[in-house]
Amino acid sequence: MDNLSDRIRAANPEAAQPLPERVMAGLDDIMAGRRVPQRTTGSRERVTHRRWRSVALTGAGLSVVATLAIFAVVLVMVTRPQSAVAATPRPLQLTETESTVQTLREGVMSVSTSDVGVGSTRGATWEGWFLQLDADKPTATYIQPQRTQVEWNPDLSGTSRITAGAPMTSEGTSIHPIPTTADQPGTTLYEETWGPGELAVPYPKSPPEHAAAMREYLNSFLDEQGLADGDAATAGEYLFAVTALLQVWTLSDAAQRAVVQVLLEAPGVEVSGATTDRAGRNGIVLAVDPTSVDAGYRSQVVIDIERWRILAVERSTIAGIPDFHVPAGSITEYTLWR
Amino acid sequence: MEALTDERGRDDDVEHAELRLAISRLRPEDALAIRLTYWDGFTAAEVAQFLDCTTAAVWMRLTRARATLRRHLDAQELAGRAERFGGEFHGQPE
Numbered sequence: 001m002d003n004l005s006d007r008i009r010a011a012n013p014e015a016a017q018p019l020p021e022r023v024m025a026g027l028d029d030i031m032a033g034r035r036v037p038q039r040t041t042g043s044r045e046r047v048t049h050r051r052w053r054s055v056a057l058t059g060a061g062l063s064v065v066a067t068l069a070i071f072a073v074v075l076v077m078v079t080r081p082q083s084a085v086a087a088t089p090r091p092l093q094l095t096e097t098e099s100t101v102q103t104l105r106e107g108v109m110s111v112s113t114s115d116v117g118v119g120s121t122r123g124a125t126w127e128g129w130f131l132q133l134d135a136d137k138p139t140a141t142y143i144q145p146q147r148t149q150v151e152w153n154p155d156l157s158g159t160s161r162i163t164a165g166a167p168m169t170s171e172g173t174s175i176h177p178i179p180t181t182a183d184q185p186g187t188t189l190y191e192e193t194w195g196p197g198e199l200a201v202p203y204p205k206s207p208p209e210h211a212a213a214m215r216e217y218l219n220s221f222l223d224e225q226g227l228a229d230g231d232a233a234t235a236g237e238y239l240f241a242v243t244a245l246l247q248v249w250t251l252s253d254a255a256q257r258a259v260v261q262v263l264l265e266a267p268g269v270e271v272s273g274a275t276t277d278r279a280g281r282n283g284i285v286l287a288v289d290p291t292s293v294d295a296g297y298r299s300q301v302v303i304d305i306e307r308w309r310i311l312a313v314e315r316s317t318i319a320g321i322p323d324f325h326v327p328a329g330s331i332t333e334y335t336l337w338r
Numbered sequence: 339m340e341a342l343t344d345e346r347g348r349d350d351d352v353e354h355a356e357l358r359l360a361i362s363r364l365r366p367e368d369a370l371a372i373r374l375t376y377w378d379g380f381t382a383a384e385v386a387q388f389l390d391c392t393t394a395a396v397w398m399r400l401t402r403a404r405a406t407l408r409r410h411l412d413a414q415e416l417a418g419r420a421e422r423f424g425g426e427f428h429g430q431p432e
Contacts, residue, residue, distance in 0.1 A: 004408055005376065010350070011357035012377040130392065160398070190398075198405050200397050202382070226381040240383070333392070 004197070087141050088131060088330040090170050091316065092285060092300065094273030099284050099305070101271055105264045108257055108308050116209045118252040123151040123158070126247065127165060127279075128335035131326070142167045142175055144182050146189065150248060155196040156204065162190040172278060202244050209254035211261040218242065218262060227291075235269035236291035238262055239299055243313055246337060256309035263288075263301065277302045277312045279336050290318070297332065312336035353414070360410040361403075368403040371396055 129145040145165035152158030164183035167175045178184060202221060208214050218241040219233060227237055242259050245251075251259065263269060268289035275285050283302040290297055296319060302312040313335050320328035361369050367389065374380045374388060375396075386396045 004404060004411070007353070007357060007411070008361075008372060008376045008404075008407065011354040011361070013354075013358055160401075192402060192405060194401055194405060195408065198401060198408060200400050200404070202397065224381070225383040227383055 086131060086324050086326055087143055087170050088326065088332065089129065089143050089278070089334065090172065091329065091331055092275045092277065092302070092314065094275055094285060097271060097274040097284060099271050099274075101264055101269060101286075104271070104284065104303075104305065105261070107305060108261045108264065111257055111308060113210075113254060115252070116254040118209075118254065120207045120249045120251045120255050122153065122249065123149075124247055124250050124337075125149045126335050126337050128333070129165075130333040131330075140181070142179055142182065143170060143172075144168075148247075152194070152199050152201055152248065154204075156199045156201060157194050157196045158199045159193050160191070160199075161188060163188050201248050203248055207245065207249055207251055207255045207258075209252060209258055211258045211265070214255065214258035215262045218245070221245070233266060234291060235263050235266040235286075235288045236299060238266050239288050239301060239313065240291065242310065243335065246310065246335075251309075253307065253309070256307070259310065260303055260308050272300065275302060277336060278334065279311070279338065281311055283311050302336075310337065353411075356414060357407065357411070360407055364403050364406060368399045368406075371399040372403045372407075375400060 125147065127145050127147050129143055144167045147163045147165055148160070149163075150158065150160045164185055164187045166185040167179055167182045169175060175182075183189060202224075203217075205217075208217050215238075218238055221241045221244065222233055222237055225241075227233075227240070233241075242263065245259070249255075263286065269286050272285040272287040274282065276282055281302075281304065283304050286301045286303060288299040288301060290299070296317065297315050298318055300314045300316075301310060302314075303309065304311050314331055315333045316329055316331050317326060318328060320326050320330065321332075326332075361372055364372065370389065371385055374385045375382070380388065382396045382400075386392055389396065389399075
């Protein structure tokens with residue numbers, strides 16, 4: 001039995017000394033809104049005061065070394081950035097469509113279910129990019145996506161690998177020669193092998209292939225994440241759950257349809273238009289209302305309405321990120337599945 | 339019996355101290371993910387929001403950190419056995 005989690009929990013130094021005064025003062029400033037925690041990797045909204053307070057209070061249990069490490073992170077987070085403008089991908093170009101949420105619901109429900117039972121497969125491959133804002137590094141003037149491949153086994157062992165994609169302009173045009181600050185396309189950026197029980201897969205059980213069961217499956221994930229408050233989940237919350245699912249499972253066609261149906265039947269979704277995604281595929285764009293986790297960010301899902309599968313998920317900042325001169329409406333993250 | 343309990347308690351204390359030291363030697367962002375998840379009880383979504391990254395990145399950090407801690411514990415256990423068996427133990431960690 002894997003008891004690593006229990007051993008880590010047991011090592012919690014409950015009675016160690018409290019955080020240093022200057023750290024507490026810094027956290028108090030953040031809680032009071034006098035300082036703004038800076039994004040270190042891009043795409044999330046500011047942490048809430050409640051969360052900072054909780055961290056500050058429970059921080060009394062940290063060892064001195066760990067405390068200093070966290071303090072260093074906080075310091076980085078409040079450092080103000082340089083004046084360069086970060087490159088972001090051009091938003092998807094939309095054209096009008098006659099599709100509505102209702103017609104899409106009817107469409108996905110009308111598909112023959114003769115392929116149910118094929119089953120999804122463990123592991124997933126996706127390509128993506130997210131805005132990285134680091135005050136210590138020059139802001140990139142190009143987009144360099146990454147390709148992630150995750151393979152795992154029922155005993156929660158597996159491998160994960162991230163490789164660099166080809167740099168491109170904000171418009172999606174290839175850049176030649178490769179910028180000197182970019183990674184060579186195909187370069188392995190991260191690779192790890194996990195032993196039995198070591199891979200923290202959010203969905204260890206096989207995904208269901210009917211909408212009702214899929215909804216329950218996703219609800220269980222949201223429950224575990226503390227995102228289901230007893231109310232019916234919104235499309236934004238389901239999208240959060242679905243994105244996590246697609247990072248560990250390659251869904252069968254039936255499971256894909258079930259996911260699309262769950263999204264279309266949830267509150268907080270509407271059709272934005274038709275588009276050609278960043279991989280050159282035609283699809284319908286669904287706009288999803290922000291969630292409490294993603295307040296300040298707008299999400300879009302591109303779906304293929306011939307095969308009823310999710311092609312891509314994109315997020316953009318509603319108000320922009322002024323500290324980094326990122327304008328309102330800029331794309332901060334996209335993920336696409338081939 | 340009491341002596342045995344005391345010894346077990348000391349072993350636990352030593353392991354906890356070693357584990358805390360190992361956590362402090364992780365990359366700061368990995369250590370923070372471990373601490374927020376296992377010591378403060380935050381969900382992956384909350385940790386993602388706190389660390390300003392995606393949930394997938396949180397899982398990546400956790401799995402990376404857990405693998406490092408696992409290797410550390412295995413090495414410690416192997417060293418402990420070698421010590422108990424007079425330095426002649428050459429088995430694999432469990």
